[in-house]
Amino acid sequence: MVSSQKKDLFKIDGISKIYNGRYVFNNVSFSIKLGEIFGVIGKSGCGKTTLLNMLIADTKPDKGKILFRDTKLVDSVDDSTALRSVFKEKSDLKKMYGFASQSPSFYPNLTVMENLIYFGSLYGISKKVLLANAESLLELVELHASKNILAKEMSGGMQRRLDIACALIHGPSVLILDEPTSDLDPILSNAIWEILRKVNAKGTTIIIVSHNIFELEYLCHRFVVLSEGKVTALGTAKQIKEKACFEEQIYLHSEPGKYTALLNSLSLDIRSKIKGTNLKGKLLMIKTLDAPNVLMAIMETLKKSREKIVEIELSKPSLDTVFVDLQKNEKGKITAVAKENDSNVKIAQKKKKVDRKKAKRAAKSKKKRKKNNKKSKSVVEEEEEEAKVQVEEVKIENEGEEQ
Ligand code: ADP
Numbered sequence: 001m002v003s004s005q006k007k008d009l010f011k012i013d014g015i016s017k018i019y020n021g022r023y024v025f026n027n028v029s030f031s032i033k034l035g036e037i038f039g040v041i042g043k044s045g046c047g048k049t050t051l052l053n054m055l056i057a058d059t060k061p062d063k064g065k066i067l068f069r070d071t072k073l074v075d076s077v078d079d080s081t082a083l084r085s086v087f088k089e090k091s092d093l094k095k096m097y098g099f100a101s102q103s104p105s106f107y108p109n110l111t112v113m114e115n116l117i118y119f120g121s122l123y124g125i126s127k128k129v130l131l132a133n134a135e136s137l138l139e140l141v142e143l144h145a146s147k148n149i150l151a152k153e154m155s156g157g158m159q160r161r162l163d164i165a166c167a168l169i170h171g172p173s174v175l176i177l178d179e180p181t182s183d184l185d186p187i188l189s190n191a192i193w194e195i196l197r198k199v200n201a202k203g204t205t206i207i208i209v210s211h212n213i214f215e216l217e218y219l220c221h222r223f224v225v226l227s228e229g230k231v232t233a234l235g236t237a238k239q240i241k242e243k244a245c246f247e248e249q250i251y252l253h254s255e256p257g258k259y260t261a262l263l264n265s266l267s268l269d270i271r272s273k274i275k276g277t278n279l280k281g282k283l284l285m286i287k288t289l290d291a292p293n294v295l296m297a298i299m300e301t302l303k304k305s306r307e308k309i310v311e312i313e314l315s316k317p318s319l320d321t322v323f324v325d326l327q328k329n330e331k332g333k334i335t336a337v338a339k340e341n342d343s344n345v346k347i348a349q350k351k352k353k354v355d356r357k358k359a360k361r362a363a364k365s366k367k368k369r370k371k372n373n374k375k376s377k378s379v380v381e382e383e384e385e386e387a388k389v390q391v392e393e394v395k396i397e398n399e400g401e402e403q
Helices: 048-055 090-096 112-121 127-140 156-168 186-201 237-243 259-264 268-272 291-304 319-340 342-350 352-372 377-402
Strands: 008-019 022-033 037-041 063-069 083-085 097-100 174-178 205-209 222-227 230-235 248-255 274-280 283-288 308-315
Touching (some): 008 048, 022 048, 022 063, 022 205, 022 230, 037 048, 048 063, 048 205, 112 156, 127 186, 156 174, 186 205, 222 237, 230 237, 230 319, 237 319, 248 291, 259 274, 259 291, 268 291, 283 291, 291 308
Parallel strands (some): 037 205, 037 222, 097 174, 174 205
Antiparallel strands (some): 008 022, 063 083, 248 283, 274 283
16 A cells, blocks of 8 residues: 555646746646655746645636645545545635745734634634644744743744744644745754754645755755746755756865876776866866766775875765756756747737736735735734734633633
């Protein structure tokens, strides 16, 4: 039997989405597996947020399907019944995920605990469970000592942790995060990554968008790289690097440094694996796709020669470097594809006018959201008042239950 860890949680099936006459997604398919930490990478504007909004059924693709597995049906072997459209089963989907978007969801004038109680009360979970969840989440995000502090009085890092806790209060099986560490320094970012590792270790699938590819490489099990409406790469960091045929570099400094003689004494087979060399002062850089074998051959040749090793180092490309390279390659390919797709683009341009208006509205509201925590001050205050009433109700009911 297939392990439940390997089953699809989300299946993105042939989706296309056009904004402003441009394909943000052009027939894109891939899956996100149960239990994994899945990273979504791509340069700004490539559709990462749009993808997250599609997963939570907030944005509809123009074409294609987005399916999710009801986590009650994890043991089902029949994907045709276990995978359901996010757009048709919105209420079940809503219970299944927690979402922390780029702008915070918590209310600044409520305390940490009040925020948790309020967000939990939106999911109709029993008060007892809600309070128990809140207590264990406070421990997890290390905000227990601050539970009675107003959210607005906390530091940026604490606020991010509160936002994550609010997204987890109903015990969702998947946590979706859009840039959870933007504007945070490396130490505060690390604290977030640590929390996410713990959340994942408890069985929660995590889907995460972040521009910080370097840090994501050590957090995510798998990635999708999006570019120009397409999936440029999909898999583990190792698979992506291998597929991109990214060269590794061997740096050698030996004395007296007769590198030409050294390279000439390598076998023809090994020499064919060397894709280039570069001499900088006394340091020889060797590019290869097969670093282990080339490195071993160099070491053996050095042993036999009169060369003395001063320094030898193997440098592997980070996912970050591969990403930059993938973007460059994709840009070239896209220019050719764009010509082929001319007729599609013409159809798309008919939608341009409407979409441009929408984009203006979207940009305007995004700006407004960022500025005012999504809503105008009066709306936030009004909602905060309502939230306070709900929190009070939960507190009173709980006191009643305890007596
Ligand atoms: P990313 O998150 O990768 O930065 P987005 O998903 O926010 O990218 O946006 C992808 C593209 O789609 C951008 O060009 C953006 O302007 C456009 N876009 C996103 N939402 C809308 C919308 N509601 N209306 C029109 N265009 C949009």
